Amino acid sequence: MNEQIKDQEKFYSVYRGRQGALYHLAYMRTAKVKAVQHMLGLNGISLRGIRILDYGFGTGTLFRACHPSCSIAGVEVDRENVEAVRAMLTARKFNVDDIQQMDVAHWKEHPLLAADRVYDVIVLSHVLEHLDDPVEVLTRLGRNLAITGMIVVLLPLNEKRPDPNHKWVCDAELVERWARSSGLVVADLKEMDHFVQPVQPLLHGESGLRRVVAQGVSLGLGLLQAPFSPATWFRIGGFMKYLGAKPGQLGAVLRKG
Numbered sequence: 677m678n679e680q681i682k683d684q685e686k687f688y689s690v691y692r693g694r695q696g697a698l699y700h701l702a703y704m705r706t707a708k709v710k711a712v713q714h715m716l717g718l719n720g721i722s723l724r725g726i727r728i729l730d731y732g733f734g735t736g737t738l739f740r741a742c743h744p745s746c747s748i749a750g751v752e753v754d755r756e757n758v759e760a761v762r763a764m765l766t767a768r769k770f771n772v773d774d775i776q777q778m779d780v781a782h783w784k785e786h787p788l789l790a791a792d793r794v795y796d797v798i799v800l801s802h803v804l805e806h807l808d809d810p811v812e813v814l815t816r817l818g819r820n821l822a823i824t825g826m827i828v829v830l831l832p833l834n835e836k837r838p839d840p841n842h843k844w845v846c847d848a849e850l851v852e853r854w855a856r857s858s859g860l861v862v863a864d865l866k867e868m869d870h871f872v873q874p875v876q877p878l879l880h881g882e883s884g885l886r887r888v889v890a891q892g893v894s895l896g897l898g899l900l901q902a903p904f905s906p907a908t909w910f911r912i913g914g915f916m917k918y919l920g921a922k923p924g925q926l927g928a929v930l931r932k933g
C-alpha cells in the first residue's frame with residue numbers, strides 16, 4: 677500500500693473508539709463546538725428544534741450539544757467510528773437513523789444529500805481544508821439548505837505547524853471565493869479562538885510524552901472553557917492578542933445567494 681493511502685486511512689480512523697466523556701471535553705473538540713455555537717448565536721439560532729447535518733462529524737461531539745428537539749444527521753468516512761458515535765448517541769436517546777457512513781468516492785449519491793433532504797443548518801467543521809474541491813461540496817450542500825438555512829463553515833487559521841492533511845491555507849478571502857463560486861453568500865465571518873493557536877504545535881503530539889502533554893493541555897483548556905458562553909469565551913481569548921496570539925479558527929455563515 678502506498679504511503680499516501682496509508683496516511684489517509686490513518687487520518688480517517690483517528691477518532692475510533694474515543695467516546696469517553698473526558699475525550700469529549702478536550703479542547704480539540706470543544707473549541708469547534710463552541711465556535712459553531714458562537715456563529716449560530718450571532719445569527720439568532722441555537723442548537724434547538726432545528727434540522728442539522730454535520731458533514732464529516734468526526735467524534736460526534738457537536739451532536740452532544742444538540743437539544744433532543746433537533747433532528748440530527750451526519751456523515752463520516754470511517755465505519756468503525758460511525759458505529760461508535762451511533763452507540764454514544766443512542767445511549768443519549770437520540771434517533772441515529774441519519775447518522776451514517778459515507779464512502780468518499782460516492783459522496784454525491786449519499787441518501788442524506790438526496791434532493792428531498794432539507795436542513796436548517798449544515799456544519800462543515802474543519803472539513804473543507806481537506807478537500808480537493810471544496811466548491812463542489814459547497815455547491816452540492818447548498819441544494820439541501822432550507823431557504824432561510826445556513827451553512828456554518830469552520831476552518832483552521834494561522835497554523836504554526838502546517839498539517840500535512842490540509843490542502844488549503846485558509847483565510848477570509850478564500851472563503852469569499854469558495855462561497856461566490858458555489859452560488860452562496862457570506863452572511864457572517866469571524867476570526868476567533870486565540871487559545872488554540874499558541875498551543876497548536878503541542879496539540880499534535882502523537883506518541884509518548886508529547887501525547888500526554890497534548891492531552892493534558894487539551895483537557896485543561898476544555899475544562900476552562902466549560903463555564904463560559906461562546907461569546908464570553910472568545911472575547912476573553914481576544915485579550916491574548918496582546919501576548920502575540922493570533923486567532924486559530926475562522927467561522928463563516930453562508931446562505932443561499
Ligand SMILES: C[S@@+](CC[C@H](N)C(=O)[O-])C[C@H]1O[C@@H](n2cnc3c(N)ncnc32)[C@H](O)[C@@H]1O
Pocket residue numbers: 688705708731732733734735752753754780783800801802803806807
Ligand atoms: C479534521 S476532521 C474534522 C472532524 C469534525 N468535523 C471536527 O470538527 O472535529 C476532517 C473530517 O473531514 C472528513 N473528510 C475528509 N476528507 C473528506 C472527503 N474527501 N469527503 C468527505 N469528508 C471528508 C473526514 O471524515 C474527517 O472526519
